[in-house]
Amino acid sequence: MHSLKKPAILLLLTLLLLIPLTMISGTVHERIRYKNDATMNIINSWASAQIVQDPILVIEYEISGTVKSKDNQASAWKFPRTAIIKPTTSALSGVLQMSERKRGIYSIPVYTSDVNITSQFNTHEFLETLSSTDNFEFKSAYFVNAVTDARGLDGSSINTQINKETVVTKPGARELSQLQGFHTPVSEATLRHNDTLTIFNEYSLRGAESFNMSPNAQQATSEVSSTWPHPSFAGDLLPLKRDVKDTGFKANWEVSPYNSNLSSEPVILDEMKRQYHPEYFKFGVNIFTPVDEYSLVNRSTKYGALMIILVFTGFYLFELLKGLKIHPIQYALVGLALAVFFLLLLSLSEHTGFSLAYLIAALSSSGLIGYYLLPFAGKKASFFFLLLLLLTYLACYLILFVEDHALLYGSVLIFAGLASVMTLTRKIDWHKLDTLTPIYSGTHKESL
Numbered sequence: 001m002h003s004l005k006k007p008a009i010l011l012l013l014t015l016l017l018l019i020p021l022t023m024i025s026g027t028v029h030e031r032i033r034y035k036n037d038a039t040m041n042i043i044n045s046w047a048s049a050q051i052v053q054d055p056i057l058v059i060e061y062e063i064s065g066t067v068k069s070k071d072n073q074a075s076a077w078k079f080p081r082t083a084i085i086k087p088t089t090s091a092l093s094g095v096l097q098m099s100e101r102k103r104g105i106y107s108i109p110v111y112t113s114d115v116n117i118t119s120q121f122n123t124h125e126f127l128e129t130l131s132s133t134d135n136f137e138f139k140s141a142y143f144v145n146a147v148t149d150a151r152g153l154d155g156s157s158i159n160t161q162i163n164k165e166t167v168v169t170k171p172g173a174r175e176l177s178q179l180q181g182f183h184t185p186v187s188e189a190t191l192r193h194n195d196t197l198t199i200f201n202e203y204s205l206r207g208a209e210s211f212n213m214s215p216n217a218q219q220a221t222s223e224v225s226s227t228w229p230h231p232s233f234a235g236d237l238l239p240l241k242r243d244v245k246d247t248g249f250k251a252n253w254e255v256s257p258y259n260s261n262l263s264s265e266p267v268i269l270d271e272m273k274r275q276y277h278p279e280y281f282k283f284g285v286n287i288f289t290p291v292d293e294y295s296l297v298n299r300s301t302k303y304g305a306l307m308i309i310l311v312f313t314g315f316y317l318f319e320l321l322k323g324l325k326i327h328p329i330q331y332a333l334v335g336l337a338l339a340v341f342f343l344l345l346l347s348l349s350e351h352t353g354f355s356l357a358y359l360i361a362a363l364s365s366s367g368l369i370g371y372y373l374l375p376f377a378g379k380k381a382s383f384f385f386l387l388l389l390l391l392t393y394l395a396c397y398l399i400l401f402v403e404d405h406a407l408l409y410g411s412v413l414i415f416a417g418l419a420s421v422m423t424l425t426r427k428i429d430w431h432k433l434d435t436l437t438p439i440y441s442g443t444h445k446e447s448l
Contacts, residue, residue, distance in 0.1 A: 006319075009328050010312050014305065017335040021304040024342045028301060031346065032294045038103035043208050046101060046110050047152030050207035051282055053145070053214045054092055054119050055199055057085035057186075058176065060139040061130065080139075082175060084267035084276055085126060087119035090217035094205075096226035098287075105350055109228070109287050110208040117145070119217065121197040126266060127188075141191060143184040144173045145201055146278070150180035152206035159202040160184050163194060176276050210234070212284030213253070218264050220255040224285055235283030236260075253283055293349040293357075296400055300358075301342050303396045303410075308335050310417055314388050317424055324377060334369055341365035362393040 064078040096111040130136045143160075147153065150171075160169045162184070173179040184199070191197070212235060213222045227248040233239055237259060239251035255262070260281050269276060312331060318324055341361050348357035370386035377385070399409045 006316065010316060010331060013328060013332055013335060014308055014312060017308055017332075017339055018305060020336065020339040021301060021342070024304075024339065024346070025298070025301045027343070028294060028298045028346055031350070032298070035106045035294060038106035039108050041103050042101045042108055042110070046208055047206040048149045049209040049212070050113070050152060050205055051148040051212045051214050051280070051284075052092065052094065052115055052117075052205065053147070053181075053278065054087055054090040054117050054216050054220065055143040055145045055184075055201060056087070056216050057121055057123060057141065057143055058174070058183075059083040059085065059123075059127075059141045059191075060175065062137045062139060064135045064137065079270065082269040082276075083126070084269070085121060085123055086262075086264060086266070087121050087217040088219065088264070090117065090119040090215050090220040091222075092117045092213055092215065092220070093223040094211060094213075094225075096211060096224065096228065098226060098228045108208060109289065110206065111211065111226070111228075111287065113205045113207065113211060115201070115203055115205050117201045119199050119201075121199065122195065123191045123197065124195045127192055138188045141186050141188065142174060143186060143199055144176055144179060144181060145183070145203075146173065146176075146179040146181040147205060148180065149207065150182075153182065154204040154206070155182075157202070157204035158182060159200075161200040162186060162190065163198055164200075178275055179278075208287070210284060210286040212282045214278065214280050214282040215255050216262070216278070218255070218257045218260065218262050220253075222253040222255070222283075223251070225250040226285075228287060230288045232286040232288035233284075234286050236281050237283040239283075249285075251285065255281070293354045296354045297342070297346050297349055299400055300345065300396060303399070304339065304342055306410075306414070307392055307396065308338055310392055311335075311338060311385075311389065313417070313421060314385065317421065318377075318381060318384075321424065324381065326376075330372075330376075333372065337365055337369050337372070358393075358397055362390065362397075366390050366393065 060080070060082050062078055062080050064076065093116045095114045097113070098109055098111050100107045101110050127138075143162075155171065158169050160167050167184055167186075169182045169184045171182050173181055174183055182203075186197075211224060213224075215222065225248065229244070229246050229248060231242075231244060231249045231251070233242065233251060237253055237255065240254050242251040243249060257264075262279055262281055267276060311334065315326055315331065315334070319326055341364075344361035344364060345354075345357050348360055351357075352360070366386055366389040369389060370382050373382040373385055395409075395413050399413070
């Protein structure tokens with residue numbers, strides 16, 4: 001049937017044009033991989049996402065005794081023990097100073113955080129219980145401050161005070177080698193002669209991607225502030241209060257026995273249980289980048305086939321309604337111009353940002369197609385198609401920035417396009433097209 005010949009050719013062209021669109025989509029994913037590699041290189045040179053813990057107290061001691069054999073011979077035995085004491089209360093605050101680090105054309109936001117932690121410990125009762133036995137021998141004690149990536153610690157910035165007296169800190173977590181951070185030795189006399197110990201830690205910590213807190217105390221408060229205007233709060237607990245503005249954000253968390261599963265009991269390590277595994281009840285903020293050029297370009301390429309279908313449909317309707325003959329090669333060139341739009345968008349967005357790149361690519365593609373149509377379509381038709389293209393580009397641009405409602409707006413756009421086609425073609429006598437007669441017959445026109 002003659003009426004199906006041209007639509008069949010256009011369908012075939014549309015399917016063929018999916019090949020360059022797929023190639024461009026592959027290029028987008030390749031550039032995303034390049035960016036991810038650059039991001040990992042920056043993080044490997046800077047520091048990774050950080051989880052900050054309030055301090056724990058490690059007490060190393062030894063229990064001993066004697067055992068008699070069958071022949072009544074006594075032999076001595078000794079077993080080392082390590083006790084992990086958690087703070088009773090804790091208050092943590094972090095102020096994130098944001099900056100950017102680049103690798104080639106790629107850059108990511110990183111931060112330097114000023115961390116302050118004030119924690120209280122009650123060790124007197126625990127030591128008295130141990131000391132009441134004759135086989136207890138104190139070895140050493142120290143506080144451990146753990147972070148995820150110790151590369152981000154600035155050793156010169158560490159300031160630690162025990163009951164308002166400045167003390168010396170040392171790198172590493174000693175026996176708790178599975179943790180990274182620093183430790184502060186404390187004497188047995190200090191532990192015994194103070195019912196409550198208050199330890200204050202202040203240090204500078206570099207990181208990227210996210211800043212999280214993992215309190216060991218059952219009663220803990222945390223506060224994070226920054227000039228970064230796009231926080232994304234995540235973790236096991238959302239902030240109790242938050243204030244997000246264009247100039248930055250501030251958020252507060254409160255941890256209690258009622259909203260966490262943290263235990264207050266000491267953890268005893270011995271021959272059976274050799275390693276300490278913290279209870280990671282964590283929360284914090286992700287350094288969210290609201291406009292990622294590659295994700296937007298990737299999403300826009302998904303509308304490539306829809307744009308080609310809309311434009312080809314408009315051209316074909318113009319052929320039917322105005323008698324303008326457009327050759328399939330002309331359709332193909334216009335389709336290639338639409339596909340090249342996405343390549344321009346990708347390359348320009350890496351240097352100018354997505355919005356400006358989209359504007360330049362849309363005007364370039366539309367202008368090229370309008371200029372190409374001018375000799376055989378005339379000024380009015382060329383202007384109509386130019387307006388159609390610009391409106392299509394505008395509609396797709398708006399859909400890109402309403403991610404939560406993209407399906408709704410996309411469905412409305414498709415319905416509007418279908419309704420327009422049905423409205424414009426409702427008086428066409430499709431049977432007459434098969435006999436190559438004029439589109440409108442007088443009798444049929446009147447009946448419609």
